[in-house]
Amino acid sequence: MKKTLFSALTLALVYGCASTPVETEKPAAPSAQPAQGLPVSPPLAARPIQPAQVDLSKRSVFYEYDKYDIKDEYRPVLQVHGKYLAENRGKKMLIQGNCDERGSREYNIALGQRRAEGVKRMLVLMGATESQVEPVSLGEEKPRCADHNEGCWSQNRRSDMLYSGEY
């Protein structure tokens, strides 16, 4: 029991966010009868600890120009979603890969697909099943930021994770 709790806490610490729900602590059973004549201690007050909130709010992975490899800094985010999908088999996810506006529109569809596919693979490694996640590409067709400079382009080179009901 304690071991489980400890390792769960460790995991949460290691990955920098409370991704694992902490199990509710049950009231401990008294191990001995109070000795005769000694004052009776008040009954132990126990309260349940709420499971830690799973932080699913981070939904995006950003990329370098012309690249589709996932930088290490996004692993914890993907870990959270992978685990969530593993624990919630009924949940489905659409991963939309995006590109900046430079280059061929169709090639950017393929590049965006590659980005989304990379996210999918990572989520599957972390516990999701193939059928839960569909990687698709929006290429350069749905830019989040419309200016024509690197400040904008870096925001548009992105994969977004959307749960069913959100797209």
Added chain:
Amino acid sequence: MSSRTFAPLLAAMLLLAGPAQAQLTIEIIGGGANQIPIAVLPFAGESVLPQSITEIIEQDLSRSGRFRAIFVGGVSPLPTEIAQVNFPEWKSRLADAIVIGQAQRLADGKLEVRFRLLDVLKQSQIGGVAFTLTAAQTRLTAHKIADFIYEKMTGERGVFSTRIAYIVKQGPRHELRVADADGQNAQSILISSEPIMSPAWSPDGTRMAYVSFQNKKPILFVQNLSASKQPAPVANYRGSNSAPAWSPDGKQLAAVLTKDGTSQIYLMSADGTNLRRLTVSQGIDTEPFFTPDGQSIYFTSDRGGSPQIYRMPASGGEPVRMTFEGDYNVSPRVSPDGKILAYISRVSGRFQLMAMDLESKQVQTLTDGQRDESPSFAPNGRIILYATDVDNRGVLAAVSSDGRFKQRLGIQAADVREPSWGPFLGN
């Protein structure tokens, strides 16, 4: 009339009404070499037509880059027969050819336009045709006459009566339009709040393949242009469905699907059945394009580490790499005669249109834009239409395949992109 005088040097603003909201306007940027001087006289009685038919003919010829319009003012009465033409006068005005004609309303209410193309030096008729038409067919008739003149004078088929397709984005509104080759007479094929991509004409000009995002991901459709309702998808597989390309016989579509992993090229019947996979790589294979003989498919692949153009048999098989200069060569399109490969190359961060002579493998840079993309050959191979941007607004541009003559087609306050030039129709 004065605007007709030196049309090739002026920005010609065409502001005729049509069903689509905003028309493309055309601006001519560069001049062509060896232009044929031609005088297109107003046709006697042409005021019975809703538009000046000779103005449309003259603009068509000028915009092709192959003709130079000669001043035609001060002629009275207008000649309708060869015997009435003052040839020494046209010789002194340096015209090689002259076009005369007449228009009239027939007893049944229809209209008739007849014209003659005359050789000034030989003082003889090169050709002539009479058309019976409705008022709504005035523009089409003008384009047909321009095609006739173009073919007689250059020996190549004209493309004035062909049509082009393109995407217009205005705010959240995306529109697939089809227009005459001069940008006029535009009609909406599809309007959507989600992006539309990659329009591709069927070889007979009756259907259009395109990619729509209306279901939040790229799905492939083929729409009959005479039908008013949106068709069922031809490819709606898991992942993305895009990059349609027609086989020259119109029976098959090559397209890019991701149902088995990364983007790969598949072949299917035009209705989406009989699907089979053509490429097998770990990387990206996309942008298929059939050679005119239907024997090969050019495509873009990053299998060598960067996007480059390859050619493979249309039945699949070992690809041959075609491009070696630079680290980004995409969007291959083969000319209708199979001799030129047009594609987009990234050169020092700029995306430019290139033309490779497929026999000598010599490459010529055709454009000097920042973001040139989506090339499309005219069906006679003389002009390549492509997308570029001016002041961060998407416009279409055209360049002659020798790179000499350029023009732009834009719409105020809208992005125009992804042009696709339709096939020759009829005859």
